[in-house]
């Protein structure tokens with residue numbers, strides 16, 4: 001049996017090469033039609049490339065879901081100096097594990113997407129910023145980049161079209177916050193990874209003070225498919241407002257966790273019960289975090305009618321984020337898991353903003369107190385108040401992300417908190 | 431395909447014996463080398479290979495040499511390649527620190543000072559940057575740095591127990607190094623392998639689907655590797 005497990009409902013486009021070592025090589029990638037999109041793009045005008053991506057409706061896969069073509073069109077049309085493209089491969093949002101797979105199974109897909117995007121925004125240099133921990137994935141990517149350079153696909157006069165694009169792979173050194181776009185740029189420049197105040201936006205003042213676009217690995221990996229087959233074809237997948245396929249990273253209490261590529265708009269319960277093989281025998285669903293640790297937690301009831309597209313998840317009270325579906329069954333100790341997530345944010349706060357630096361620490365301390373059966377009911381109000389003060393008051397949204405699971409879990413699982421506070425009873429062990 | 435056929439072939443007490451593949455290739459046909467890309471990547475060159483990839487960190491070396499020169503010979507070439515990829519030399523700082531740690535195993539004050547001097551940055555600046563990032567070891571670590579993910583997805587599937595098992599079987603406290611200098615064990619934040627819990631990073635390599643029961647065998651395997 002080959003990796004990965006594939007479900008018949010999957011629509012493999014980006015994940016087509018997962019588990020096939022040949023797709024790492026230039027030769028193997030070309031057999032699958034690799035680099036034909038690059039050639040096609042370089043023979044079109046950059047406006048045409050942007051229009052095609054706009055027509056596809058592709059939205060950023062890094063979490064915010066901003067339309068990619070529109071983002072590219074923010075770059076200055078008149079070039080007065082260097083432009084840069086950053087590929088965000090810093091994947092560190094708890095629950096998310098798709099970019100690492102894309103990098104290590106289909107590195108050429110990512111490179112091709114980067115080159116097309118760079119052409120469209122007139123970037124002369126692409127930096128792929130890889131998470132420092134990704135030694136293996138980074139080395140696979142690095143080998144692919146070397147191969148592509150040797151084949152004249154990167155560098156001067158690409159494929160004889162006169163286009164010059166350099167590409168450099170860089171490795172971070174461990175810091176979740178470097179996934180935030182402006183923190184990533186600071187890190188790339190050899191600084192501490194501190195988010196910058198916006199405006200100015202990266203399209204005006206980005207890396208090295210120059211106009212810069214930053215996109216997630218999965219976003220860029222979708223671009224070659226859109227150029228090859230057209231924006232209208234891409235719209236054949238997914239919903240009107242959330243077109244295309246998405247890699248769903250499913251983790252937690254399901255029988256078959258893993259990455260599944262499905263059209264956006266796929267029903268959440270079908271993903272959990274059918275694609276992922278359901279829960280363990282005799283267990284019931286308690287909660288789901290649909291988009292990585294930064295989004296509000298959903299109760300089992302909220303999930304029943306939820307469809308996994310940007311709008312569908314918002315309607316059910318959360319956000320799609322990076323489509324990192326964390327599934328929790330009835331053995332889950334919600335208070336403990338929320339505290340664990342808050343500890344993560346407390347550890348990763350860059351410390352620039354007081355509400356975030358102090359707030360995450362306070363949230364953690366109060367949650368630990370409750371977890372140990374020493375909390376009071378007023379603590380819950382204090383947590384909510386703190387969360388309010390941490391939301392919308394800081395340079396980046398890490399602070400908001402730390403508050404989101406606290407507020408939503410108190411709203412939806414108040415009884416779990418109260419059992420601990422009133423009777424010292426822990427609900428769930430996991 | 432039936433679920434029973436998808437078992438990993440190993441008897442696990444843990445509730446989740448999911449079909450792992452890196453570090454646990456189970457009944458998949460791929461070899462570990464194929465899964466990790468070792469065969470395709472080949473032996474990475476210490477001079478960094480093509481300049482476009484020189485700023486990446488090829489290895490955590492097994493043998494650390496705290497006194498070895500950091501920017502000479504092949505490593506000197508690598509630094510020159512790194513510098514050629516950026517509009518200014520400050521940007522070479524993180525790759526240069528990565529390189530220094532690759533050679534020496536940790537970043538001492540002296541190492542940071544040398545990096546500062548080479549890149550013409552102030553000592554305090556370099557220290558400020560180096561201390562921001564968690565992957566820089568400020569003190570020597572064991573031959574194997576074992577980092578266990580206890581973040582939410584792994585935690586739901588027993589990450590805390592896996593960490594406890596490592597500490598127990600190696601006989602150390604968190605963050606400390608065993609007396610034989612082999613193991614330093616710490617907790618780590620999400621490693622982006624959440625679908626393969628528990629994820630453990632040991633030096634530059636990921637081990638996935640690790641359960642508490644696997645820990646003694648895993649430690650034995652590392653002891654064997656160390657010879």
Ligand SMILES: Cc1cc2nc3c(=O)[nH]c(=O)nc-3n(C[C@H](O)[C@H](O)[C@H](O)COP(=O)(O)O)c2cc1C
Nearest residue numbers: 060061062088090091092179180181215216219398
């Ligand atoms: C705290 C924080 C962490 C982030 N981490 C990541 C990350 O690891 N990877 C990523 O692609 N985007 C991350 N983002 C989102 C980026 O800032 C940015 O929106 C994204 O890379 C843009 O790419 P896209 O338009 O293709 O989605 C993070 C944002 C914040 C606020």
Ligand code: SF4
Nearest residue numbers: 350352353356394396
């Ligand atoms: S919100 Fe937190 S992480 Fe973001 S800039 Fe402020 S202190 Fe740093």
Ligand code: FES
Nearest residue numbers: 579584620621624
């Ligand atoms: S939560 Fe453990 S790897 Fe993501």
